[in-house]
Structures are given as C-alpha cells and as structure tokens.
Amino acid sequence: MKRIQTLNQATLKKSAAKGGCGECQTSCQSACKTSCTVANQKCEKA
Amino acid sequence: MVHAFQMKDKYIALDVNSGCVHVLDKLCYDIICFLCDHDLLPEPEVFEKTVDQLGKIYQRDALQEGWDEIKELYANGVLFSADEYADIAVNMKRHSPVKAMCLHVAHDCNLRCAYCFADEGAYHNRRELMSAETGKQAMDFLIQHSGNRRNLEVDFFGGEPLMNFDVVKEVVEYAREQEKIHNKNFRFTITTNGVLLNDENLAFINKNMSNVVLSLDGRKEVNDRVRCKVDGSGSYDSIVPKLIKVAESRHQDNYYVRGTFTKYNLDFSKDVLHLADLGFKQTSVEPVVSEPGAPYAITEEDLPKLFEEYEKLVEAYLQRKKEGRGFNFFHFMIDLEQGPCVIKRLSGCGAGCEYLAVAPNGDIYPCHQFVGTEKYKMGNIAQDTLNQELRGMFEECNVYTKPKCRECFAKFYCSGGCMANACLLNGDINEPHEISCKLQRKRVECSLYAKAVEAELGL
Numbered sequence: 001m002k003r004i005q006t007l008n009q010a011t012l013k014k015s016a017a018k019g020g021c022g023e024c025q026t027s028c029q030s031a032c033k034t035s036c037t038v039a040n041q042k043c044e045k046a
Numbered sequence: 047m048v049h050a051f052q053m054k055d056k057y058i059a060l061d062v063n064s065g066c067v068h069v070l071d072k073l074c075y076d077i078i079c080f081l082c083d084h085d086l087l088p089e090p091e092v093f094e095k096t097v098d099q100l101g102k103i104y105q106r107d108a109l110q111e112g113w114d115e116i117k118e119l120y121a122n123g124v125l126f127s128a129d130e131y132a133d134i135a136v137n138m139k140r141h142s143p144v145k146a147m148c149l150h151v152a153h154d155c156n157l158r159c160a161y162c163f164a165d166e167g168a169y170h171n172r173r174e175l176m177s178a179e180t181g182k183q184a185m186d187f188l189i190q191h192s193g194n195r196r197n198l199e200v201d202f203f204g205g206e207p208l209m210n211f212d213v214v215k216e217v218v219e220y221a222r223e224q225e226k227i228h229n230k231n232f233r234f235t236i237t238t239n240g241v242l243l244n245d246e247n248l249a250f251i252n253k254n255m256s257n258v259v260l261s262l263d264g265r266k267e268v269n270d271r272v273r274c275k276v277d278g279s280g281s282y283d284s285i286v287p288k289l290i291k292v293a294e295s296r297h298q299d300n301y302y303v304r305g306t307f308t309k310y311n312l313d314f315s316k317d318v319l320h321l322a323d324l325g326f327k328q329t330s331v332e333p334v335v336s337e338p339g340a341p342y343a344i345t346e347e348d349l350p351k352l353f354e355e356y357e358k359l360v361e362a363y364l365q366r367k368k369e370g371r372g373f374n375f376f377h378f379m380i381d382l383e384q385g386p387c388v389i390k391r392l393s394g395c396g397a398g399c400e401y402l403a404v405a406p407n408g409d410i411y412p413c414h415q416f417v418g419t420e421k422y423k424m425g426n427i428a429q430d431t432l433n434q435e436l437r438g439m440f441e442e443c444n445v446y447t448k449p450k451c452r453e454c455f456a457k458f459y460c461s462g463g464c465m466a467n468a469c470l471l472n473g474d475i476n477e478p479h480e481i482s483c484k485l486q487r488k489r490v491e492c493s494l495y496a497k498a499v500e501a502e503l504g505l
Contacts (some may be wrong), residue, residue, distance in 0.1 A: 004115045007501050008382035010480045012065035012391075012458065016134055017080035019387020023197045025165050025233075026146035028395035028464070032304070032332055032376060033259070033414065035238065037486070038394070039462040041386045044197070 021045065048126055048388065049455030053357070053495040059125065060494060066124040067382060069498045073104055074112045081126070082281075088120045116423050117347045128194040133445035135392050143193030144440065146396065148403040148414040149184055151176045151213050151240045156241045157281055160272040161308060161334045161342055163415060172376055175210045176406035181217035183427045184404045189228050191432070198225075200260075201235045203403075203414055208242035217279040218254050235259065237304075238271070240285040243292065252295055260289045260377060263305040264317020264331065272342070273309055290325060298327040304374060308342035312351045315359040322366065322373040330376030335415075335467050344481055353488050360492040367505050378493040380459065391445075394461040398424070398440025412440055415466030422469075440465065440475065448476045454483070 023044040047062040050070075057075035059068045070078065080099050086092050093113055097106055104112075119125035154173040155162070185200070193200055200221065202214050214236070221232045236251060237259040250260060262285065263269040270280025293301055303326045307314035314331060321329045333352075336343045344352070359375070366372050385391075395401060398412030405417050408427035416422040425431035445451040445462040463478040463486065471479045499505070 001115050001118075003074045003112050004119065005069045005501065006119070006124065007067040007069065007153070007497055008065070010061075010064035010066050010127070011383060011385075012063070012388050013130065015387035016131065016389065020389035022142065022145060022195055022400070024084075024386055024390060025201055025301075026396055026401045028397070028401070028413065032330055037377050037459065037489075038391055039385045039459040039490075040376065040381060041390070042381075043384060043386050046384045 015043075018045075019043075047129065047453075047455060048078060048082055050075060050082060052061045053491060053492055054361075056495055056498045058491075058494055058498055060455060061119075061125045061127055062458065063129050063131070064124045064127040065382070065385075065458065066119075066127075067494055068119065068125065069499060069501070071112070073100075073108055073141075074116060076100055076103070077109070077112055077116060077329045078125075078482060087126050088117045131388060131392060132446050134389065135444050138393055140388060142396070142400050143195050144188060144400060144402055145195045145197065146199040146201075146401040147177070147184060147188050148201045148203050148401070149181060150180065150204060150403060150405050150414065150417060151202050151207045151217075152210040153406050154209055155205040155239070156209065156276065156277055157206070157239050158274050158278075160274070161306060161336055161340070163335060165418070173205075174406040176213055178213045178216040180404075180406065180408045180427060181213050182220045183222060183408065185217060185221045187247040187404075187427050187430060189224055189230060190430075192230065196229065197231050197233060199233045199235070201237060203237050206239055206241065207236055208238050208247060211242070211247050215250060216249075233257075237261070239281070240288045240292070241275075241281065243285075243288040248295060249293060251292075253455075256300060258292060258296065258301040260292060260301060260303045261305070262286065262289055262303050263307070263320065264311065264314065264320045264497055268311045268317055269305075272306075272308065286324065293326055293328070298325075301330075302328045303329045304376075305329075306334050307331055308334040308336075309344060309348060310342055312348055313355060314352075315362065318359055318375060319362055327373045328376075329373060332377075333482065335464070335470070335482075337470065344485075346481060349481070352485060356359070356485075356488050356492045360496050364496055364499050364505070367500070368503065377489040378496055380497065382492070382497060388458065391458040391461050393444050394463075394465070397465050399437055412436070413466055415464070415470070443475050448478060450478055451485070454487070456483075456487045459490045460486045 050059045057070040059078050137297050152175050187373050225232050233256040234255040236255050239261045253358045266282040269282045273281045318331050333344050403411045403414045403417050411417045424433040445457040451457045451462050465475040467479045468477050
C-alpha cells in the first residue's frame with residue numbers, strides 16, 4: 001500500500017478463540033496498583 | 047469502531063475490534079475521519095459522498111486511490127471491523143478461581159506520605175502486623191481456591207512489608223513447600239519504599255521475588271514534599287542509593303521504580319526523566335488517586351497540562367531510544383503483536399474474584415485499595431469464608447457492563463479501569479473515574495504514536 005502502513009496483525013480476534021486460560025499475571029499486581037493498563041502484559045502461551 | 051487521531055506529524059487509525067494500528071497519510075486520515083464523523087462504512091455507495099465532502103481539498107483520482115486502500119483493509123477485517131466480543135463478555139469468568147493475592151503483611155509504615163491511600167500505612171484502623179500463621183493460612187486459602195490454575199501470584203504489600211520481613215520469609219518458605227505438594231507455581235512480588243532494604247533482605251528478595259516495585263516519585267524536591275519520614279524530613283537521599291542497588295542487582299529487569307504524580311508536580315515528565323537519569327530502566331509513574339478536595343488531587347483543569355506532559359515524555363522517550371539509552375515507561379509498553387488475549391482485556395484486573403487482598407488480621411477484601419472499607423469486607427482467611435454476593439458483583443463487571451467503556455477506543459488497553467477508583471469517586475464499580483479515563487486515553491495515543499515512530503525509524 002502506498003498511503004497506509006499497517007503496524008500489526010489482527011491478533012485480537014484470534015485470541016478470543018484460544019484465550020482465557022487465566023495463567024497470566026494479574027494486571028494491577030505487576031507495577032501500578034492503581035490502574036489496569038493491560039496491553040503490556042505477557043501472554044503465558046506466547 | 048475506529049479511533050483516528052493526529053499526534054505531531056503522524057496520522058494514526060486504531061481499529062479497536064481487531065487491534066490493528068494503521069499509520070495514514072493526510073488524505074486517508076481525512077477520509078476515515080469523515081466516515082467516523084458520519085457513522086459510515088467504506089461501502090461502494092459512500093464513495094461519492096466522500097468525494098462531495100473532500101473533493102475541494104483533494105483530486106478525485108487521489109481520493110479513489112486512498113479509498114481503495116481503506117476498502118481493502120475493511121474487506122480484510124482490519125479496519126471498521128465488527129465487535130464480536132459482547133457475547134463473550136456475558137458468559138465470561140463464571141466461577142473463576144482465585145489466582146492472585148495481595149498480602150498486607152504490615153499495616154504500618156516508616157514513611158508518612160501525604161497522599162497515601164492507606165492512611166499513611168494505618169489503613170483506617172490501628173497499626174498491625176500480620177502473623178506468620180495468618181500468612182500461611184492465606185497461602186492455603188489461595189491454593190484451595192485456585193482450581194486448576196497453576197501459576198499463583200502473591201504480592202507482599204503494606205504499609206511497608208519490610209517492617210515484617212521475618213513473616214515474609216516464613217510465608218515464602220511455606221508456599222515453596224506447598225507448591226510442590228499441590229503442583230502450583232508461586233510467583234512472589236514485593237512493593238516497598240526501600241527504607242529498610244539491606245544486603246540480607248535484598249538477597250532473599252532477588253532469590254525469591256519475580257518482581258519488585260520500588261516507590262520513588264522522581265526529583266528530590268518532588269519526592270521529599272510528599273514522601274516524608276516520620277520526623278518530617280524527606281526520604282530521597284536515604285532511599286535512592288538503595289533502589290539503584292536493587293535495580294542493578296536485578297540486572298535492570300523484573301522490577302519497576304514506581305512514582306506518583308500529583309497537582310504539586312504537573313510537570314511530571316521531568317520526574318520520569320529524572321528516574322531514567324538515575325539509571326533506572328523500568329519506570330512507572332502514575333497520577334495520584336485521591337478523594338476530591340485533597341490539595342494534591344488532579345482536577346479537570348490540570349488535564350491540558352498533563353496531556354502536554356505525556357507528549358513531551360513520549361518525545362524524550364523516543365529520543366533516548368534513538369540515542370541507545372532508552373528506558374521503559376510502563377504505560378507506553380504496548381505489545382501490538384502478542385499482548386494478552388481479548389478475554390483478559392475484557393475482564394480487567396480480576397479484583398474481587400481472581401484477585402483478593404488479605405489484611406493483617408486475615409480479613410479478605412476485593413483488592414488492596416478496598417482494604418479497611420467494611421462494606422467491601424468479603425470474609426476471613428481463618429474462617430475460610432468468602433462473600434459470594436460480593437464476589438459475583440465483581441465477577442460480572444467487565445468492559446461491556448460499563449456503558450462508558452463500551453463506547454471507548456481504549457477499552458482493550460485499560461480493561462475498564464480501576465474498580466476501586468470507580469467506587470471511591472463515583473460509588474459504583476461500573477462507573478469509571480472520568481479524569482483517569484481521559485489520562486488513560488492520552489497514554490494509549492502516545493504509545494501508539496511511539497509505535498508509529500519506532501516503525502518508521504526501525505527502532
């Protein structure tokens with residue numbers, strides 16, 4: 001494409017099917033303790 | 047849902063439901079803004095409307111070229127993609143096991159921070175240390191209620207947990223024995239102000255804790271204004287060398303130096319950069335959470351200045367990365383390729399169901415921020431009780447139960463915000479705190495901008 005650069009794949013929808021194992025870190029616990037920034041958390045299956 | 051925004055020289059479109067991020071030229075940005083503003087999709091019959099709107103600025107051929115690219119992304123499900131998550135949200139987290147616990151081993155503190163949500167460590171109650179027996183019972187409770195979850199998290203919290211470090215050690219040793227018996231894997235963390243750190247407890251922490259959160263607000267004058275010792279003097283000089291030692295002993299990984307900014311330091315980007323200048327590679331600095339009316343509380347009128355600060359910070363963050371002296375800022379760390387699954391993003395922090403906090407006397411609360419609030423007491427470790435009504439209320443809460451979150455582009459990045467803040471400031475776990483939301487949206491925009499620049503420069 002000439003006018004648009006896409007930075008990433010559409011992984012979010014795929015993750016709905018295989019996600020939810022619950023083994024990952026609790027988001028609030030990791031660093032902030034007052035907000036729920038979650039997009040920087042690691043997936044245990046990655 | 048698409049969120050299109052401009053930051054500096056970058057035009058960016060976030061396709062919320064697929065998670066795809068697109069960097070656009072100005073023409074495509076204008077087309078997408080036109081579609082969003084008029085609630086239209088890039089269907090064939092809409093092209094002429096777009097030409098009518100933008101034909102005065104752009105040639106028809108150029109519009110056709112941009113339109114074709116947008117149409118292709120739409121057809122591929124990565125732009126204007128449909129929301130397929132509402133049904134998942136309805137059935138989510140039914141009877142989810144407990145997997146994380148915040149263990150308040152000390153309701154006492156050796157600092158008297160002005161903004162402490164824990165009432166300067168006293169937690170609305172009397173100062174108290176947790177016994178080893180209660181700590182061990184809490185580990186038993188966690189194992190017993192963890193179902194088939196293997197990875198269990200325990201954060202030693204306070205007040206100041208190093209004031210009761212013998213109990214921390216005893217609880218860790220007990221949990222290590224129990225994890226073998228029950229086929230679990232404990233991950234311990236500790237949140238400390240650093241005052242009591244020494245070689246002995248640091249060795250134990252580095253051996254046993256997967257993460258350490260170190261409290262420091264930034265510049266000396268900023269830190270010492272609010273993070274005071276019992277005698278009123280500042281804490282900066284005595285703790286900074288210790289915190290640097292922790293960071294280096296952990297090879298600049300698996301820790302966060304975590305600060306709070308308030309109305310007293312709206313120029314907080316200087317504080318984040320000060321932490322980076324001290325050599326810390328893992329930083330997290332967050333807005334204070336306080337009841338309205340506190341002199342240091344962030345208010346609506348502070349937002350323009352704070353937005354400006356986040357933009358300054360992201361520029362400095364990128365500049366340092368370019369120069370080979372980059373650092374991590376927790377809220378700019380978005381993993382676009384392999385972040386958490388959408389189910390985690392929908393469900394939030396898990397407070398009150400997956401995540402519980404335990405007070406020194408064994409009382410159970412939905413999270414550390416609720417500790418001491420009688421209305422939210424869920425049970426007691428020794429009696430092995432857990433209020434199922436309260437648990438259900440928290441379990442049902444997700445981004446789709448919050449009307450404001452449903453319509454927000456940042457919902458899969460903040461997972462609905464902090465329920466304790468929502469309760470404290472709005473009296474309802476489903477009513478997020480608006481100022482926190484506005485800051486969160488700005489942080490998401492800044493981090494996506496950073497991704498666009500990093501992609502351009504190959505950083």
